[in-house]
Amino acid sequence: MVNFGNLLQYLAVQSPQQILSGDQLNTTAMAAYTLPALPYAYDALEPHISAQIMELHHSKHHAAYVANLNNALQSHVVAVTSSDIASQIALQAAIKFNGGGHINHSLFWQNLAPASSEEAKSEAAPSLTAEIQKTWGSFDAFKKAFSTTLLGIQGSGWGWLVKDGSGLRIVTTKDQDPVVGGEIPIFGVDMWEHAYYLQYLNGKAAYVENIWNVINWKTAEERFLGTREDIFKTLSAAL
Amino acid sequence: MSSTLLRTVPALRGALRASGAAKPAAALASTSFVRGKATLPDLSYDYGALEPHISGKIMELHHKKHHQTYVTGLNSALETIAEAESKGDFTKAASVAPLLNFHGGGHLNHTLFWENLAPASRDGGGEPSGVLKTAINEDFGSFDTFRKQMNTALAGIQGSGWAWLVKDKQSGTLGLVTRANQDPVSGPYTPLLGIDAWEHAYYLQYENRKVEYFEAIWNVINWKTVASRFEKA
Numbered sequence: 001m002v003n004f005g006n007l008l009q010y011l012a013v014q015s016p017q018q019i020l021s022g023d024q025l026n027t028t029a030m031a032a033y034t035l036p037a038l039p040y041a042y043d044a045l046e047p048h049i050s051a052q053i054m055e056l057h058h059s060k061h062h063a064a065y066v067a068n069l070n071n072a073l074q075s076h077v078v079a080v081t082s083s084d085i086a087s088q089i090a091l092q093a094a095i096k097f098n099g100g101g102h103i104n105h106s107l108f109w110q111n112l113a114p115a116s117s118e119e120a121k122s123e124a125a126p127s128l129t130a131e132i133q134k135t136w137g138s139f140d141a142f143k144k145a146f147s148t149t150l151l152g153i154q155g156s157g158w159g160w161l162v163k164d165g166s167g168l169r170i171v172t173t174k175d176q177d178p179v180v181g182g183e184i185p186i187f188g189v190d191m192w193e194h195a196y197y198l199q200y201l202n203g204k205a206a207y208v209e210n211i212w213n214v215i216n217w218k219t220a221e222e223r224f225l226g227t228r229e230d231i232f233k234t235l236s237a238a239l
Numbered sequence: 240m241s242s243t244l245l246r247t248v249p250a251l252r253g254a255l256r257a258s259g260a261a262k263p264a265a266a267l268a269s270t271s272f273v274r275g276k277a278t279l280p281d282l283s284y285d286y287g288a289l290e291p292h293i294s295g296k297i298m299e300l301h302h303k304k305h306h307q308t309y310v311t312g313l314n315s316a317l318e319t320i321a322e323a324e325s326k327g328d329f330t331k332a333a334s335v336a337p338l339l340n341f342h343g344g345g346h347l348n349h350t351l352f353w354e355n356l357a358p359a360s361r362d363g364g365g366e367p368s369g370v371l372k373t374a375i376n377e378d379f380g381s382f383d384t385f386r387k388q389m390n391t392a393l394a395g396i397q398g399s400g401w402a403w404l405v406k407d408k409q410s411g412t413l414g415l416v417t418r419a420n421q422d423p424v425s426g427p428y429t430p431l432l433g434i435d436a437w438e439h440a441y442y443l444q445y446e447n448r449k450v451e452y453f454e455a456i457w458n459v460i461n462w463k464t465v466a467s468r469f470e471k472a
């Protein structure tokens with residue numbers, strides 16, 4: 001099991017890689033992000049998330065965000081080099097969308113774990129669950145609030161449990177907007193239809209019910225105990 | 240807001256009229272509510288009729304489950320608004336606006352979508368003719384250019400949404416717009432042709448290969464419907 005600290009190390013080591021691109025005389029170097037390996041097999045989250053979903057989600061969807069992020073960043077480097085401000089601005093949406101997709105999915109894979117593993121038991125997050133009980137009254141009340149929030153998302157988006165200066169909160173983000181404000185993302189759930197459709201069809205409530213079986217509470221505890229700097233320093237620097 | 244939405248859409252009015260006859264029990268619940276009760280419109284073709292371009296399973300789920308959810312959500316939002324209104328609680332009524340927009344838009348968009356599709360063996364596919372063809376050539380250069388621009392717009396949607404061929408009410412010219420989630424086309428534009436770019440519209444058949452879906456759907460576009468909307472707009 002790769003924990004979150006390892007993920008950050010992984011991102012730091014794996015990406016960005018310095019690649020010389022374009023005219024070597026300009027010594028234009030840019031970051032190339034890579035698709036992180038899953039810390040478990042595609043079928044490891046069965047029966048809650050099917051292997052087919054996991055494989056497409058990781059090897060196609062996440063890979064596309066990485067590829068499109070690299071393309072957008074490369075175009076951005078060219079636009080900066082040529083002082084083309086209009087193109088730089090035009091590229092911002094693609095960078096945010098695909099960069100967000102890369103961050104969100106990277107965080108997501110790490111905050112899931114096979115249902116039979118120790119990590120998938122809420123006992124693996126003693127400090128976090130204590131804070132959850134303090135905030136929502138009970139663990140079940142929190143799960144209910146989180147599930148309701150997930151099901152209220154209109155269109156594509158994510159639900160996150162985050163920690164900020166005042167404590168724990170549930171937030172949603174649209175499309176691939178990343179949680180890169182002041183918050184620490186504890187765990188996220190992908191509510192895009194591609195995350196569940198092949199298995200659950202329009203029954204997204206069942207997906208939300210089952211996702212609780214595969215939340216990685218060990219990762220969640222580590223993120224909860226860490227600082228935002230711990231978690232985002234490497235990611236932000238990498239971006 | 241709801242009444243404006245309902246008034247501007249002939250197809251939706253048809254669905255509403257049908258509901259009055261089909262659901263007498265619901266009609267008794269509240270007089271003011273009966274007038275605004277939306278129901279799921281029937282498709283004018285079978286679920287399997289758009290195969291192989293859109294699978295029967297997709298069509299069935301899309302119509303029977305997804306569209307139905309928007310209809311249910313719309314009625315629920317309207318009911319909440321009517322209740323709040325009757326109590327003079329306009330803050331509460333206003334708080335329902337996002338749900339009304341989402342479910343009302345979902346009902347409207349899907350109703351327009353089903354009507355601008357047709358089996359390839361009947362009215363589906365091919366190219367527009369007559370004044371619509373002329374207008375597309377004038378405003379896009381050619382039908383092929385229009386198609387490419389529409390596909391680029393569809394592929395560029397970040398998240399869930401729709402792409403529409405629209406007519407500008409002021410200038411009368413054609414244009415392309417995209418809308419996020421279920422935001423309906425309104426204001427200065429009349430929707431002529433809509434394509435659903437939500438993942439539920441293609442995922443069971445095309446998975447992540449959405450570009451293949453955007454290519455295939457041109458085989459089942461009902462240009463008669465689009466032309467008729469254009470001429471009435």
Ligand SMILES: [Fe+2]
Nearest residue numbers: 061190192195
């Ligand atoms: Fe995803």
Ligand SMILES: [Fe+2]
Nearest residue numbers: 305435437440
């Ligand atoms: Fe749809």
